[in-house]
Amino acid sequence: GEDVEQSLFLSVREGDSSVINCTYTDSSSTYLYWYKQEPGAGLQLLTYIFSNMDMKQDQRLTVLLNKKDKHLSLRIADTQTGDSAIYFCAVRTGGYQKVTFGIGTKLQVIP
Amino acid sequence: EAQVTQNPRYLITVTGKKLTVTCSQNMNHEYMSWYRQDPGLGLRQIYYSMNVEVTDKGDVPEGYKVSRKEKRNFPLILESPSPNQTSLYFCATGGVSNQPQHFGDGTRLSIL
Numbered sequence: 395g396e397d398v399e400q401s402l403f404l405s406v407r408e409g410d411s412s413v414i415n416c417t418y419t420d421s422s423s424t425y426l427y428w429y430k431q432e433p434g435a436g437l438q439l440l441t442y443i444f445s446n447m448d449m450k451q452d453q454r455l456t457v458l459l460n461k462k463d464k465h466l467s468l469r470i471a472d473t474q475t476g477d478s479a480i481y482f483c484a485v486r487t488g489g490y491q492k493v494t495f496g497i498g499t500k501l502q503v504i505p
Numbered sequence: 506e507a508q509v510t511q512n513p514r515y516l517i518t519v520t521g522k523k524l525t526v527t528c529s530q531n532m533n534h535e536y537m538s539w540y541r542q543d544p545g546l547g548l549r550q551i552y553y554s555m556n557v558e559v560t561d562k563g564d565v566p567e568g569y570k571v572s573r574k575e576k577r578n579f580p581l582i583l584e585s586p587s588p589n590q591t592s593l594y595f596c597a598t599g600g601v602s603n604q605p606q607h608f609g610d611g612t613r614l615s616i617l
């Protein structure tokens with residue numbers, strides 16, 4: 395089955411850019427997602443990219459997809475303390491509705 | 506306002522006592538799904554449903570049942586709960602292209 399991997403922790407200074415990385419294994423993946431989870435809350439869909447795209451930008455968020463290397467990244471420009479949360483990468487495999495999540499990257503923003 | 510409502514939010518119960526966690530959505534979405542979240546394991550999909558009377562197993566379906574008799578509701582049933590089902594559970598619904606887009610606030614189950 396699909397395997398999605400993320401690093402566990404990232405620490406950045408307020409105002410810097412954050413880059414959270416994710417790798418996956420199934421080349422037939424169709425949609426790739428980024429979610430944000432704040433303490434005690436459910437997941438919030440931040441953005442998603444279809445597998446035939448290389449990049450998607452939405453305000454401070456930039457998603458890059460390298461399909462050859464099966465690598466997805468989320469860049470947050472001008473990171474704020476309110477961006478401190480756990481960020482999950484998730485992948486939907488083509489032809490199925492199963493969505494596989496990574497274990498989440500905890501982003502700590504230092505004032 | 507788009508809402509996914511889970512009940513209960515917290516439950517402590519004992520091994521073997523059947524329980525149901527309800528999930529209700531007001532967005533008329535066809536896709537609904539259940540996940541469990543465990544430390545170090547992230548979210549794992551239990552079951553999903555593409556429409557009324559259409560359900561399918563996710564990655565960790567053992568010990569769980571679901572039903573989808575109407576579009577708005579997707580209950581998760583633990584017929585005989587065991588301690589290894591102690592976890593944080595999330596229900597999600599899909600919007601455009603059936604994305605798991607809207608999540609409930611979670612149900613924390615403790616099985617003693």
